[in-house]
Amino acid sequence: MSARHVAVIGGGAVGLSCADQLLVRGHRVTIVERGGPEHDCCSLGNAGYISPSHFLPLAAPGLLGRAIRWMGDPESPFYVRPRPDPALYGWMWRFWLASTPARAHAAAPLMRDLNLASRAMFEELAAETGNPFSLERRGCLTLFQTRKGLDQEAAHAERSRALGMPAEVLDARGVKALEPDVTVDVEGGVFYPLDAHVTPDRFHATLSQRVRDRGGVFLWNAESRGFRQDSGRIRAVQTTQGDIAADEFLVAAGAHSAALVAPLGLGLPLQPGKGYSMTMPAPPEMPARPLLLQEVRVAITPMDGVLRFGGTLELGAWDAEINPPRIRGIVRSALRHLPAFREEHFRGLRPWSGLRPCSPDGLPYVGRFRRWENLSMATGHAMMGLSMSLITGRLVAEQLSGERPSLDLTLLDPDRYG
Ligand SMILES: Cc1cc2nc3c(=O)[nH]c(=O)nc-3n(C[C@H](O)[C@H](O)[C@H](O)COP(=O)(O)OP(=O)(O)OC[C@H]3O[C@@H](n4cnc5c(N)ncnc54)[C@H](O)[C@@H]3O)c2cc1C
Incomplete structure (x- = not known):
């Protein structure tokens, strides 16, 4: 699949991990972030656990x-x-x-795989960067x-x-x-x-630096307010800094993600x-x-x-x-x-x-929506957003690049609540 321009909405650990993996695959990435370069978000003050x-x-x-x-x-x-x-x-x-015990039992192998795969990616990142995030x-x-x-x-x-x-x-x-x-x-x-564990704000800083080094563009103080769309495709994300046109749109705005896609008819709990x-x-x-x-x-x-x-x-x-x-x-x-x-x-x-x-079932929402051909979601990780950030980035980048995702995304389908 040819290189695309992807607008990633949200510059927390999940958005940055997705941006990084998309850049690795040759895509062009713009991160639309409502805060400034020193903004606070859930990814900074958390407990730092990587928790299989x-x-x-x-x-x-x-x-x-x-x-x-x-x-x-x-x-x-x-x-x-x-x-x-x-x-x-x-x-x-x-x-x-x-x-229910049955649902928890069914989700456990996937939770294990997400956390173990992410842990391995943390190890790779630490080895590549000299481990500035401890x-x-x-x-x-x-x-x-x-x-x-x-x-x-x-x-x-x-x-x-x-x-x-x-x-x-x-x-x-x-x-x-x-x-x-x-x-x-x-x-x-x-x-x-x-x-394992890390120092989360330094992990976030490491990811930001990598995204910058790979040519990712940050649009700071740009609050996303909605989308321009026609015939089942998103054309642009509307922000307080103007409209950003792109080929693909990824919403990774943490707890605010569902409100952003609600006007598109997507009722994500x-x-x-x-x-x-x-x-x-x-x-x-x-x-x-x-x-x-x-x-x-x-x-x-x-x-x-x-x-x-x-x-x-x-x-x-x-x-x-x-x-x-x-x-x-x-x-x-x-x-x-x-x-x-x-x-x-x-x-x-x-x-x-x-x-x-x-999310109500405790599983993240990762992947494309069916209703909009170029809109994806990466959020809902609850207490494991840091732990699962890196594997989430890989899964999103694989899917947007037309590759077979390295883990089965069925349970993470963002359309699972209809
Ligand atoms: C006390 C505490 C302890 C935790 N401990 C752990 C732990 O040990 N391990 C673990 O894995 N997880 C932990 N977590 C959970 C983890 O912090 C989150 O799951 C994770 O940070 C979510 O990352 P995110 O990128 O999805 O969201 P966020 O970090 O919230 O990032 C979302 C970004 O989107 C931006 N944004 C929002 N709306 C808009 C908009 N309209 N336009 C543009 N930008 C927008 C925000 O400014 C923000 O930068 C903890 C959380 C808390 C509160």
Whole structure:
């Protein structure tokens, strides 16, 4: 297939990964980004996990029930912000339908393959660039304060091994042996050695630089407001900097992607899942690898001498506002697990927020729409947008280049909700 001009809408980790892979295949790329060169987005302040261990989609059995129980607790890690919005309730209904063991089981091999393929691409990128984004391959340790939680995770570990990925169940002594420099108050944990982590803002900067070096053009402060189209083809994307004509259009605008394509008659269920992080410059103790406090959904990641704490998923929250009780929830959860840490270590840390783009079945939307011959989508990765960014870029670039995608895209079809 001949080289095309592709307009990529959105300059987060997913849009940039797609741009990079399209440029590698000889296409011309313009990135349409509503922010400036220093813009913030969900891809910057996240926990940095590359997580093959997360092979269950967000729509896993039991989560919605737990969320409803947590509704009355302002510090809880999962929350649905109630508002009279049919899109939100439609999303929740589909989420509930998708939250069955059979659906989670069917999605698990694909989730594994996406994460493992992406992990391999992170390794290649680190080797090619000198690893400025600090890829670390030390696995991830999930931690539990209750026997019940640990037993449930042991079942997950069993499934992980059945999928060909090692996982080791540890008691409190085993946790101490793996993390001798950190004091933890836990019943035990599970070690997933294939997991890895990076420093996300430096990963984003590395991708931006590569895209620039390969001739990609950034159109900054250009908010996409709609499309010009005729006879089933998109002709141009309308932006606050004027219309951009192209041969192909890829929407990778994170949580805002669905609103962009809605006027084209595409009703894609997508909700923001707001989360927060705080980065501690001088922690009293430093773990060697990411610690995931699974029962309270707090991710703790060492990133080159600093320690990041991330958590909370506020479904349906479109704003970037910091909600102090949720921040308190993250801090209290961390303090309960890490006795060497004190409130004052968190004092003065500036909380960051980001909107995860969440599909109801927990699987991303990757690929072309049927209704528009030159329009594609890459979003909906929820808590795995960094982890799956590179493989998403490859899959999109393969499809737009007329190649057979290296993984089956059927479950990721952006038209799957009609
Ligand atoms: C607290 C927290 C922790 C997380 N931890 C992890 C983790 O450890 N591992 C992991 O894999 N994932 C994690 N995630 C999820 C991950 O950050 C996201 O899935 C990922 O960043 C989504 O990337 P994206 O490129 O799709 O969206 P974004 O990064 O949001 O980028 C979208 C871009 O589109 C632009 N845009 C939006 N609308 C328009 C428009 N109309 N016109 C032009 N441009 C537009 C935005 O300005 C933005 O730059 C975490 C998220 C949070 C909140």
